[in-house]
Amino acid sequence: ANEKATAEIKMEQICELLRNEVPYYDWVGFYFANHDAKTLHLGAYAGEETDHTVIPFGKGICGQVAVSNENFVVPDVKAQDNYIACSITVKAEIVVPIFKNGVNIGQIDIDSNTADPFSKEDEVFLQWICEGVAKIC
Ligand code: SME
Structure with a gap:
């Protein structure tokens, strides 16, 4: 239980750091x-x-990544039919799956209030973050 709490704290710190x-x-x-x-x-x-x-598998950007096992970069959320709006200020989204022992165990989800902000660099960077997170889960 203690290790789980530690992982949770680390993930909170990752979220804060990335957002800041x-x-x-x-x-x-x-x-x-x-x-x-x-x-x-x-x-x-x-x-x-x-x-x-x-979020049910298949629903929204997140739910789609749960079944596709692939990164999903959305430059314009308005152009997506299968999208769950969290805030009206959000313009773009990126979701990158987390794999542990080859299994898609979850994902990092990032919303942006900037239009079309995500590049291949974000994908590579977030994949690296997800690899690190998989190790502590
Ligand atoms: N927009 C996501 C839902 C999660 S919120 O962004 C936090 C989606 O379509 O899956």
Whole structure:
């Protein structure tokens, strides 16, 4: 239980750090999968509180990544049909899956109030973050 608390604190610190240091990261959070229930559950996050603490697989950008196992970069959220709006200020989103022993166990989700801000560099950087997170989960 103690190790779990430590991991949770580390993930909170990662969220805060990313949100504070990258100007176009306005909401940063981790969702973790329950493969039996086929739902994602919000873990640590930094930014505004969200109603979307549980997301079914397949629903929204996050839910799609739970089944696709691939990064999802959304330059313009308005152009997405399968999207769950958390805040009207959000213009773009990036979701990168977390793999542990080859299994998609969750994801990092970042919302931006800037239009089309994410590049390949963000994907590579966030994949590296996710590899680190997988090690402490
Ligand atoms: N926009 C996400 C929902 C989560 S919030 O961004 C925190 C989605 O479409 O899956």
